[in-house]
Amino acid sequence: MKFLRNNYIIAKKAFKNYKVYAILSIVMGLLGAFSPIFSNYLIKDALDIGSSSFSIQKFYETLICFLIYTLAVSILSNHFSRVYTPSKLNDIARNINLKIFRHALKLPVKNYDDPGFLNTYNYILSNGVSSAFDAFNSFASLITEIFSLSILFTLIISLEYKLLIICFISSIINFIINLKLSKISYDEQKELVYPERKSSYVSRTFSLRFYMKELKTTMLAVPLIKLFKSSVDEKTDINVDYGKKYERLLNLQSLLSNLSLALSFVLLVNMFINKKISAGEFAFAFNSFGQLSSSITSFLSIFPGMYRNSFVVEDILNFFSTPVCYEESGMELNEVDSIELKNASFSYDGTHENLKCINLKINKGEKVAFVGLNGAGKSTLASIITGLYKVDSGDYLINGSDAYAYKQKDLYKKFGIMLQDFNIYSLTAIENIFMDSSENISTIEKEQAFELIQRLALDNKFEDVNKLCETYLTSELEDGGLNLSGGEEQKLALSRILIKPYDVLIFDEPSSRLDAYSEKSIFDSILEVYKEKTVIFISHRLRNIKNVDRIYYIEDGKIIESGNHIDLMNKKGAYYELYKVSSQSEQ
Incomplete structure (x- = not known):
């Protein structure tokens, strides 16, 4: 099926690049699957002490083994989830976002005039990393849940097969409901993208210096606040509309869960009254039934998650299949005649x-x-x-x-x-001039940039080459960042063109x-020098x-x-x- 294929594509790429993490995820899942089963046996043995030949010494031996095992699994799990996994998740996030950014650079600028493209692009930037991670974890969870189901299935069928029938019927209905919930969740997130973009835009205008000057001296804040309020109202309407759909399905799930629990309880009570099972076996069977129900639900819920995730993956795959501007294997352009x-x-x-x-x-x-x-x-x-x-x-x-x-x-x-x-970026002045990373700029080029800055009368802002290389522009990200005037920004933007050997x-x-003097000087200089x-x-x-x-x-x-x-x-x-x-x- 398509949703499995989409998740498999992403999971395969993740597994290829992160094999150790993949194997450890499966191992940790399998270790965790033993703990509840171990716990059930412990409860059964405790209840059966005195009513059978089961000795208290054997119970304590089992208890000590259980405590050692759960403590070891807990220590490993804490390190894996709190230390190892975040570092890998950040690594995955970095690589995926870098691929998105690099592909975005290849796309026609015309795409960015299309609101539909912008909505999808913003959506995959927000959800692409989590989708890749979810797709990878889904396949690891499948292996773990199949293992857990096999053990629980074997244990319960040895006691009462009717418990399995109740389990499977309720779980299948749950699975269908979860599929619908996943589709609803995806549709809701997609609808929220546009109002989120609008509210984020307003938030950004109220946080940046070059917007704040006009906001303070005009009434522009009024329509912007109106836009923000309307976007929040839009989001509220979407949340309420989809919330009602969630509510109906979740209530049905609760009813189903309570009904299956009641049926299993009645069945086991009758077996206990008729002395078909002991008190320990009653507890063991009831707990195992709950774990099996939970395990089946978890197993089946993987698929709605993959189903929902598939839509995001589809958006990602479509994004990367978007035609680029030109073929990189084209002709070389040595000179423009x-x-x-x-x-x-x-x-x-x-x-x-x-x-x-x-x-x-x-x-x-x-x-x-x-x-x-x-x-x-x-x-x-x-x-x-x-x-x-x-x-x-x-x-x-x-x-x-x-x-x-x-x-x-x-x-x-x-x-x-x-x-x-043009834009001024929260980077060093030299990076703003060359529009490149500082390590790619040679010492000679830095000297040439300072000479150009002197010709453009910007040396009052940057006294020497070191200042040019060390000073960050704008105070948006850096404390003490230099804010240039409008004319100074234009001169710096001019330097970007004049510093490189363009044809x-x-x-x-x-x-x-x-000002008029600077303007005439720059035009005359361009016509003369070039x-x-x-x-x-x-x-x-x-x-x-x-x-x-x-x-x-x-x-x-x-x-x-x-x-x-x-x-x-x-x-x-x-x-x-x-x-x-x-x-x-x-x-």
């Missing part, structure tokens, strides 16, 4: 076209600019060129070949983009947070891009004008009108 889009169109949601029949060609060393009103498609076009998004129709060519035939990692090494919505540099609003590089600007401040080789005016996802500044001004078209408005607003 030309970029060309032919009749290229793109849509985020599959309905509204954000880019429509784009045609352009940019040769090596050219300086171009994309201009237009907000929402025209400029940033989307830059993301297409960088390879973050893939065109839906038409062609994107690099050096005359299909851009998507190149290795993705080569594409990202050749195209550097400063995003308009193509893309600047999406690189100066929106800078003469041989291909540079693409996206800017609302048109005075800074007058000297580029070609300007593309984009409107509603289409290129409606192109040319240099003088040509476009002479046309007196859309660019001319925008430039006039821009010049007046900048005066």
